[in-house]
Amino acid sequence: MQRTPRQCYVHFIVPYPLQPRCHRHCRRTRAAGHRRAGAPLPDSRLKTARPKDAGDLEIDACWEQRVVLDERADVFQWEGGDWSIDEGHRVRVAHGDKSEGQVVAVLGRNGVERIVELKLSADELVTRHLAEIGSPEARAAIKTRTINGAVRVINRIGRASNIVGNATIVSMASRFRYTMLFPVVEYPSEQMAFDGERPAISYLPNGNPTNLGQFLKQQNLPLKEGLLCGVLSTAWPLMRVAEEQPKLEYKGLKKVDARELHELSYRPRKGYTDLKVMLYFDPATFRHVRSTYRFEIPARLGVGPNDSNRLTESYYLLSEDFDDFRQIDGVTLPTTYKLQLNLSTPSGSQLTDWTLQVTSVSHNQAMDERVFKLVSAIGRGVGVARRASSGFGGS
Numbered sequence: 001m002q003r004t005p006r007q008c009y010v011h012f013i014v015p016y017p018l019q020p021r022c023h024r025h026c027r028r029t030r031a032a033g034h035r036r037a038g039a040p041l042p043d044s045r046l047k048t049a050r051p052k053d054a055g056d057l058e059i060d061a062c063w064e065q066r067v068v069l070d071e072r073a074d075v076f077q078w079e080g081g082d083w084s085i086d087e088g089h090r091v092r093v094a095h096g097d098k099s100e101g102q103v104v105a106v107l108g109r110n111g112v113e114r115i116v117e118l119k120l121s122a123d124e125l126v127t128r129h130l131a132e133i134g135s136p137e138a139r140a141a142i143k144t145r146t147i148n149g150a151v152r153v154i155n156r157i158g159r160a161s162n163i164v165g166n167a168t169i170v171s172m173a174s175r176f177r178y179t180m181l182f183p184v185v186e187y188p189s190e191q192m193a194f195d196g197e198r199p200a201i202s203y204l205p206n207g208n209p210t211n212l213g214q215f216l217k218q219q220n221l222p223l224k225e226g227l228l229c230g231v232l233s234t235a236w237p238l239m240r241v242a243e244e245q246p247k248l249e250y251k252g253l254k255k256v257d258a259r260e261l262h263e264l265s266y267r268p269r270k271g272y273t274d275l276k277v278m279l280y281f282d283p284a285t286f287r288h289v290r291s292t293y294r295f296e297i298p299a300r301l302g303v304g305p306n307d308s309n310r311l312t313e314s315y316y317l318l319s320e321d322f323d324d325f326r327q328i329d330g331v332t333l334p335t336t337y338k339l340q341l342n343l344s345t346p347s348g349s350q351l352t353d354w355t356l357q358v359t360s361v362s363h364n365q366a367m368d369e370r371v372f373k374l375v376s377a378i379g380r381g382v383g384v385a386r387r388a389s390s391g392f393g394g395s
Contacts (some may be wrong), residue, residue: 122248125262126238128286133231133239138330144172144367145234149358151180153190156351163187167356171233174226174240175372180354190354192216192223193374194235199223200374211350212341215318219275222293222318225268227277230288230322231333232358237266238279238288245269256280256290287325287332293318314345328361 133139151167165182177193190212191202199220201213209217222228225244226235237244251263261280267273280290297314318341322334340353 119252120250120262122250122264125250125264125281125286126241126248129238129281129288132286132332134327134331139239142234142329142331142363144170144364145232146170146360146362146365146367147232147358148360149356151354151356153180153182153352153354156353158348158350169229169232169356170367170371171229171235172367172369172372174235174243175369176223176226176228176233176235177372177374178229180356191374192228193372194223194226195369195372195374202374211343211352212318212339212354215316215341215343219273219293219295219316219318221268221273221275221277225266227266227279227291227293228320229337230291230320231331232322232337251278253283254280261289262286285325287322287334289322289334291320312346315343317342329363333361334358 130136130139147169149167151165153161153163153165155161163182163184165180167178167180169176169178171177173196175194175196178191180190182188182190186205187210188205189202190210192213193200199216201209201217203209203213216223216228225246226233226237226240230236231239237246246269247267249265251265253260254263255261260283262283264279264281266277266279274295276292276294278292278294279288280292281287282289294315294317296316299313318339321338321340322336323338324336325332325334327333335358337356337358338353339356340351342351343349
């Protein structure tokens, strides 16, 4: 099909026509007329970079064909003023099953760009996310999962280190365990587990928890709810929504590191938590690509007139990033997983990340439930870490 000088390309991923609607500032489209459309954690306040070019977000679905719109007027009138549509700008509509499609449109004049969207519901987002993981039959067929790989820990602030070790993630229903082993006497492992009843962490040889362990001990929601490790674990709560019944709220598209992602807030069904949990999904595929867990401790007054300046706020941020997705046994899983701890406290700051490169994934292997029991008693020292790590991670 030849392209006329005034044609714009639009990608539609909508299974049925969107119903025309009238905005309080709009009139229906007329031919040839104007148209209106109705860390063992530094500063936790992360800065996101502005994208250099939002003109091509490349949010396409490979199974849908490109549709060429008929010629229309140069000016698109929208809330906030008139916006010209440059030739070649793309307008993408994400796939919708039984409701209105979610529209992402890039409109610009003089380099000004803007995103327009029709919101998804939390249920719609979860449904599309699960469909991306795999069919209901493929997901239900997996009872246990064992993941092995190489893990690298890097301290970026504070005491510098760059250590390579071995890691294993095992899961069965809501039970979960993540073990990282390192060839360092002072730092032999990072371990975290949930046995279906209580969360647990490992301790250093000196009897103290690591900063990551301390975070998960103080804020154990990621372990109890099965959030940690995302879809790499069978405990992932979005695959068990009927069981967990979390409080989910769709927040719209948010810029995260120069890309637009769907943001979903997560709260447990019962109880109160000061931990702010956000889950992020790719708009094109609905894959879960990022999670963040934030909380802060307000500044407190000192006991003397000269103490208050030293007792400042404490900020904590634990984040997860998932990449390099592949299909394994009928389900799509990430093979690169980065866990990052970022803290800023009166005693100092730290930024540490652990990056796992998955080398093998096994499903439905026989698994003893005792593997999810992690001894985590202060004062047991080296014995705690060594007993807890038995049978994991390779040499």
